[in-house]
Amino acid sequence: MIYYDRTNCLVNISNSILKHFNIPTYHETHQKLDAILENNKDKKVCICLFDGMGKYIEELHEEYIPFIDAHNKFTITSVFPPTTVAATTALLSSKYPCETGWLGWTQKFPDHLNPIIMFFSEDDVTQEAYVPNTWETYKYETVIDRIVESGKKADEIKSFLLKDSSMNSFFNIMDGKLVKNDFLYAYNTEPDTSLHELGTKDHRIAKIMQTIDKNMVKIVKKHPETLFVVLADHGHIDTKYFLLNEHEDFKECLKFDSVYLDSRTHAFYVKSDEKETFIKLFKQYYGKYFDLYTKEQVKELKIFGEGKPNKDFEGFIGDFLAVSNSEYGIANSVDHTKLKSNHAGGTAKERFINVAIFNAD
Numbered sequence: 001m002i003y004y005d006r007t008n009c010l011v012n013i014s015n016s017i018l019k020h021f022n023i024p025t026y027h028e029t030h031q032k033l034d035a036i037l038e039n040n041k042d043k044k045v046c047i048c049l050f051d052g053m054g055k056y057i058e059e060l061h062e063e064y065i066p067f068i069d070a071h072n073k074f075t076i077t078s079v080f081p082p083t084t085v086a087a088t089t090a091l092l093s094s095k096y097p098c099e100t101g102w103l104g105w106t107q108k109f110p111d112h113l114n115p116i117i118m119f120f121s122e123d124d125v126t127q128e129a130y131v132p133n134t135w136e137t138y139k140y141e142t143v144i145d146r147i148v149e150s151g152k153k154a155d156e157i158k159s160f161l162l163k164d165s166s167m168n169s170f171f172n173i174m175d176g177k178l179v180k181n182d183f184l185y186a187y188n189t190e191p192d193t194s195l196h197e198l199g200t201k202d203h204r205i206a207k208i209m210q211t212i213d214k215n216m217v218k219i220v221k222k223h224p225e226t227l228f229v230v231l232a233d234h235g236h237i238d239t240k241y242f243l244l245n246e247h248e249d250f251k252e253c254l255k256f257d258s259v260y261l262d263s264r265t266h267a268f269y270v271k272s273d274e275k276e277t278f279i280k281l282f283k284q285y286y287g288k289y290f291d292l293y294t295k296e297q298v299k300e301l302k303i304f305g306e307g308k309p310n311k312d313f314e315g316f317i318g319d320f321l322a323v324s325n326s327e328y329g330i331a332n333s334v335d336h337t338k339l340k341s342n343h344a345g346g347t348a349k350e351r352f353i354n355v356a357i358f359n360a361d
Contacts, residue, residue, distance in 0.1 A: 001291065002301060003080040003323070003346050007031075010079055010087055010233070011305070013355070014094040014143055017045065021183070023146050026094050027306060032074050037227070039361050044226040046174070046184040049091065050212055051084060052192030052343065054235020055352040057209075060200055064210040067217045068230060071356040080303055081265040081323075082234035082351050083344035085118050088187065091233065093140040096305020098313050101138040103304060104261030104344065107316050108269065115258050115332075124258075124332075138310070147183050154183040159190070167208075171215040178223050188212075195236045199340035220358040228358035237349040239264070241337040242330045247285055253278040260318065263329035263336060264345030267318030275319065282322070289326040291346060295319055 012030035019029045020037040037045070055075055062069050079090040079097055081104060089102040097103050106115030106124050115124040121134040147154035155177050159165045162173065167190070174186050191208045198204055220228055244259055245251055253274040260267040270278045282292055293303065295314065298321050304313070322330070324345035331337045343350045 001346070003082075003303065003351060004077045004305070006306065009077045010091045010231075010353075011094060011096055013047075013076065013229075013231070014091050017047070017143055017183070018094055018146065020045065021147050021150055021152060023150050027096075030076070033229070033355070036073070036357055036360050040227045040359075043359065044178065044182050044184070044223075046178060046186060046223075046226050046228050047091075048174075048186045048216070048228060048230045049088065049188070050191065050230070050232055051088075051187070051189050052195050052234065052236050053209065053212075053232040054078075054082075054350065055354045056235045056237070056349040057191065057195070057200060057205070057232075058354055061206045061209050064206045065213040067213050067220075068356050071230075071358055072354045073357045074355050076231070076353050076355055077351050078232075078234045078353055079305055081262060081344040083262050083265070084192065084233055086304075087233035089140070090305075092142045092144075092185070094143060095140065096307050098302070098304035098309045099307040100140050101310035101312055101316065102140075103313075103316050104265065104267075106258075106260055106262075108256070108258075108260045108267065108318070110315060113256065115260050144183070144185060152182040153180060154185075155181045156185040157187065159188040165189075167211045167215060171219055175219060175222065178219075178226055192236070195341045196339040199238050200236050201238070216358070224359055226359060228356075230356040230358070232353045234343045235350045235352060236341045236343050237327060237345065237347055238340060239329050239342040240327050242286065242328060243334070243337070244330055244332055247281065250278070250281040250285060253281065259330055259332050260316075262342075262344035263331050263339075264324040264342055264350075266322045266330055267316065268320045268322060270319045278320065282320075286322065286328075286330070289328040290322040290324050290330075293321045293323070295321070297321075 015025040015027050016029040016033040018025045078087045086097040116130045117124050118134050121130045144154045159170050255269040
């Protein structure tokens with residue numbers, strides 16, 4: 001199965017931005033966005049990404065986002081896996097996860113036993129810094145970088161880097177940066193952070209989204225010279241968990257006592273003489289809840305995207321890839337089961353994203 005649309009995903013959106021600024025593209029652009037940008041070519045452009053606020057989450061709380069809901073123009077897919085590490089990197093780089101090497105929350109490096117948290121460049125078990133730093137090793141040129149190189153003004157805002165990470169502060173800073181730039185990328189960790197903690201249906205999620213919606217009303221009206229594109233990186237699904245150590249016979253097939261990538265998409269590293277046993281036991285214990293692919297199938301289907309794979313790509317995807325088609329994930333430990341809602345799996349709830357457009361002529 002292909003979990004993303006090659007002509008209608010985050011990578012196409014990003015390449016349309018490059019095309020709009022007359023910068024060479026890496027992949028196909030998004031035809032609907034191309035037309036909108038062409039009709040508004042004299043306007044500034046701002047991409048607002050609200051982490052986790054996929055189509056399913058918007059539908060659950062649509063009464064709280066009337067402004068955004070009224071301006072939704074089309075629906076796209078995330079990339080695979082639909083998780084922040086892979087998806088925001090894809091949007092910023094205009095490339096697929098297989099190209100950038102940014103595939104999941106944790107990845108397996110050949111010189112290190114424990115999973116490495118990609119965004120933090122640290123050991124997921126000991127919290128010790130991993131050297132060489134992941135950001136340097138898998139460095140990529142962003143849309144912002146390329147727009148600046150072309151002679152235009154571009155900037156970004158990331159809420160987790162702000163001293164005051166409140167929604168009001170985020171929009172106030174956006175307000176100031178919009179005046180100075182031709183392009184702005186504005187990323188906010190909400191509602192993803194709260195979705196993980198509270199689940200998809202909690203009333204506090206609705207309140208967060210209502211705050212986003214009200215702030216969008218204000219900033220869109222204040223900046224009529226700016227075309228706003230509002231989207232997410234992925235959706236969310238309420239999640240239950242199996243523990244990796246539940247079945248000793250299954251665990252004995254593995255080279256390493258960890259799950260890599262994400263709880264809903266796992267790269268398994270299997271002992272060479274245990275592969276048949278692994279497949280049998282995986283189907284017995286998890287086959288109802290996960291789709292299983294060999295490394296060869298992953299490459300043949302281009303599950304992690306198009307383009308020339310990163311030099312370390314094959315090492316990151318393991319011997320087998322398990323993709324959740326249900327509400328279940330597999331966790332390394334009880335600590336990893338605390339997230340009530342999660343993403344990175346193969347369901348529609350995680351995959352689809354609405355794209356809202358504001359101030360379009």
